[in-house]
Amino acid sequence: MNVTTLINYVLIAAVGGVGSILANRGIAVFNDGLRPIMPEYLEGKITRKELAATSFAVSFGLIIGFGIPVSIGSTILVAHSILLAADIIGTWTPDTKWGTAMAGVVGAIYGIGLLFGLSTIVSLFKMLPFNFLPALSLLGGPILLAFCAFPALSVASQHGPKKGMITFGLTFLAYLLATKFGTFKVDGMTVTLNAIGMSLLVAMIAMIYFAAQIKGDGNSNAGLVNVFSKRVGRIKSNWIWLSIMGGLITASSSMLIIAVDVLPQQLLVKNQVMEAAIATFARAIGFIPLVFSTAIVTGVYGMAGTTIIFVIGLLLKGQPILAFLAGFVWMWIEVQALSATAKGLDKFPGLRDMGEHIRTSLQDTIAIALLIGAALACNKMAPNLGYFWVIGFWLLNKKAKKPLVDMAVGPIAAIVLGVLLNILRLIMLF
Incomplete structure (x- = not known):
């Protein structure tokens, strides 16, 4: 085992362990849906068993259906596969x-097992009768390209279809110009601008521009800070734990072990680090209002904060010690700036409200892109039959009593078909 591999295992163990401790102590969780439930337990309104059941219900499907499937075949983990599991282990x-x-111990073991398991899976695939x-x-x-469309969708959702089409047109034009x-x-040096990165940058600028045009003098977040001052104080009192977690995630990001979502992961697989950083930053913008507002109300912070620490890690690629220190400091800044930033968003309600539209647009964009990707993957496994399989899987899932989340349908359909084709090959039907 070389030094880099050893560092990777130490980091992923630390992320899993510390993340589980944070969830266990009610300091931070990764799942936005779990965060509002935490104060109910902390104030004695629900039992530990009820908290654990809720944590499992809101996180397990995303781990099995999204985090792990999209991580298979790559040594770069999607954060959901480790941080959502930390939520479950902790609770x-x-x-x-x-x-x-x-x-802490179980979380560390899980992290090591996850990284080792995904690396082993790659080797096991080669031994299958049909390597899919x-x-x-x-x-x-x-x-990669579909992601560039999400700002236009977000603008259309927040400001109407006309401005959405303008953003979409600018994105399309930026891609053409960057390509040409x-x-x-x-x-004397040849410089090449990445077309996807440039079009996404233009789209993000347009999205922020439209949102910033909406001014306001409200004080909704300021009111929240005043009402929930004790809960804000609770977060600040745990700054050391949050900063340690911030440092560990940043270091892991710098070693390309963890990506915040599937798009940065896919970009990193292609060694497009700067593009992955831009995509990660774009995603983080949408989470700032959500993380800060829910933190103020619940007294429980996000395990990865606003997720900007992932960006810092990518910018410090291959420098885990420096990345840890930078992430440690950045998370401390986030925690200390919690109240001031939340109040500042009141002056730009468009930017504050933009977060919800970004999250919804991201989910829709990734879901449809993964579905198309699954169709392409399945069709490569079994020409023509693959399209039938994915379309049928998607439609039947819609009719299920407990359907999979849209983002999970494509990856799971592809994996299930791959397993099925191996069985069929063993019995000589494929």
Whole structure:
């Protein structure tokens, strides 16, 4: 085992362990849907068993249906696969000193097992009668370009279809111009602008511009800070734990172990680090209002904060020690600036409200892109039959009593078909 591999295992173990401790102590969780439930337990309104059941219900499906499937075939984990599991481990272990220690140990073991397991899966795939891993690589293909469309969708949702179409047109034009004129020479050196990165940048600028046009003098967030001052104080009192977690995630990001979402992961697989950083930053913008507002109300912070620490990690690629220090400091800044930033968003209600539209648009964009990617992957496995399989899987899922989340349908359909084709090959039907 070389030094880099050892560092990777130490980091992922630390992320899983510390993350589970944070969830166990009610300091931070990763799942936005779980955060509002935490104060109910902390104030004695629900039992530990009820909290654990809720945590499992809101997180397990995303781990099995989204986090792990899209991580298969790559040594870069989607954050959901480790941080959502930390939520579950932390809430399922007892709320005692021994329980906290147990959460840390179990979380660390899970992290190591996850990284080792995904690396092992790649080797096991090659031993299958029908190796469908190359086909799975097509899953993320449509995401890269489709992601550029989410700002236009967000603008249309927040400001109307006309401005959405303007944003979409500017994005399209930026891609064409970057493709046509994006390669030029500066002082004898050839510079190539990434078309996807440039079009996404233009789209983000348009989205922020439209949102910033909405001014306001409200004080809704300021009111929240005043009402929930004790809960804000609770977050600030745990700054050391949050900063340690921030440092660990940043270091892991710098070593390209964890990506915040599927798009940055796919970009990193293609070694497009700067583009992944831009995509991660774009995603983080939408989460700032949500993380800060829910933190103020609940007294429980986001395990990865506003997720900007992932961006810092990518910018410090290959420098885990420096990345840890930078992430530690940045998370401290986030926590200390919690009240001031939330109040500042009141002056720009468009930016404050933009977050919800971004999240919804991201989910819709990723879901449809993964569905198309799954169709391409399945069709490569089994020409023609693959399209039938994915379309049928999607439609039947819609009719299920407990349907999978849209983002999970495509990856799971592709994996299930791959397993099925291996069985069919063994019995000589494929």
